[in-house]
Amino acid sequence: MRRIKRIAWGVGMLPLAWLVLAGVTGGLGVNPIEAFTRGLGDWALRFLLLTLAVTPVRMLTNWGWVSGLRRTFGLIAFTYACLHLLSYTGLDQLFDWGTLYKDLLKRRYITVGAVAYLMLIPLAVTSDSRLIKRLGGARWRALHRLIYVIAPLVVLHFWMMIRAGYDRPLLYGLAAGSLLAMRLVRVTMREAPAGPPPVPRPSADGG
């Protein structure tokens, strides 16, 4: 399992490597900072959807080991979200905090994005095994139900940026909606709810 997770992390970082490489070689077009920020956001959303897809895939295939990847994909998604935020505040706005603060209050899509990001932080932090142990399964599950709010907010953030041609956010919205619905169906079917990753013993897999 440890190897699978390492491979997953490797694959997860490929889009970032491509974006950086493209950025320095002029492959991001004539407005590279905008393309870089947008690319990071796209991948944060995709890995978020991948995270949501793990449990439905496990339901359909009965491959128990897949569940181990949920934390990995979630953390990859969070990594991209952090970089997306850093790219916007640092590369695009050059840490102009005055303007950024005004943007945060006035530009609703930024407010939505910021709220979604803030909600992701406790989820990322409580991925750590020691904190899972401290929280306990029931409280961990309750906290991570926030994803049902975060995922739609992320799609909304994307939607609100578009001028015309909403096909892409619509597609993401449908994907997110379907995945969330599948997980809710499992809950109503009284299957065991998706729990936190197993707390590792000293000799077991890390990850």
Next chain:
Amino acid sequence: MVIRHAWDLKESDVTPEHLFFGRRKILAMGAGALTALALPKGAGAALVDGYAKETTTLNEKVTPFEDATAYNNFYEFGTDKSDPAAIAPKMFHPGPWEVVVDGECAKPGKIGLEALIHPQKLVERTYRLRCVEAWSMVIPWIGVPLGDVLKRFEPTSKAKYVAFWTLEDPKQMPGQRSPILPWPYREGLRIDEAVHPLTLLSVGAYGRDLLPQNGAPLRLVVPWKYGFKSIKSIVRISFTETMPQCTWNMTAPNEYGFYSNVNPAVDHPRWSQATERRIGEFLRRKTLPFNGYADQVASLYQGMDLKANF
């Protein structure tokens, strides 16, 4: 002939000569090269054939030809900035082009592009272009002052506005097959904006005919307004008594006003207009009122509340 104007850019900033394609050079390069240059098929000789450079004193670098022809908002070909350059040259072949001029005027008619343009002398003007999305370029346009063309049709006193239409042809413009915008694309100007000396009816850029992705074969350039008002691939011009419909205003009236003058003090509801990304530069620039053409056009809006009439 060299004409100096206050709004102009430095001669040294204009695109180097090797990017110029005079008509003789195009013919010498042969038919194969013609296709490679993506000239409109069946259009005959290049429209841009000799023009007067109105050189300028503005101190800003011209956007490279490769960038200005690869990063375009032309939703008729798709909503990605790379779509028009990828799709338009393959699918859009303007061919013999006619423009309908009608409405409140004494001499309406349907007129071929050559007949529309050639009585006037072509000029090259290097203008800033500021997109409403807060990026900008500097482009050497070639065309004729719109006012000189319009007065040939003798607008009456009822002509308070001028309306424009883009071609509607989903066969050539695949973006028009879905209702992302209410096709055909429409724009409009007040009559004094239309006949203002800055307003250009353009048939070329960078020393050659317009490429399909830049709005071939005929487009408007209104440099003190956001770029979406510089309507592309024009097929109809109408003098109207009432304010014309404009596509972006119809689509999102709280975001895109009729005037859409570049104004750093009036934000777009979803983003700030105080700064812009000049394509090719790393640091953002402060956006200038009227895109830096305040001296020439501010008087048109004297007494108007520019926040209300955004």
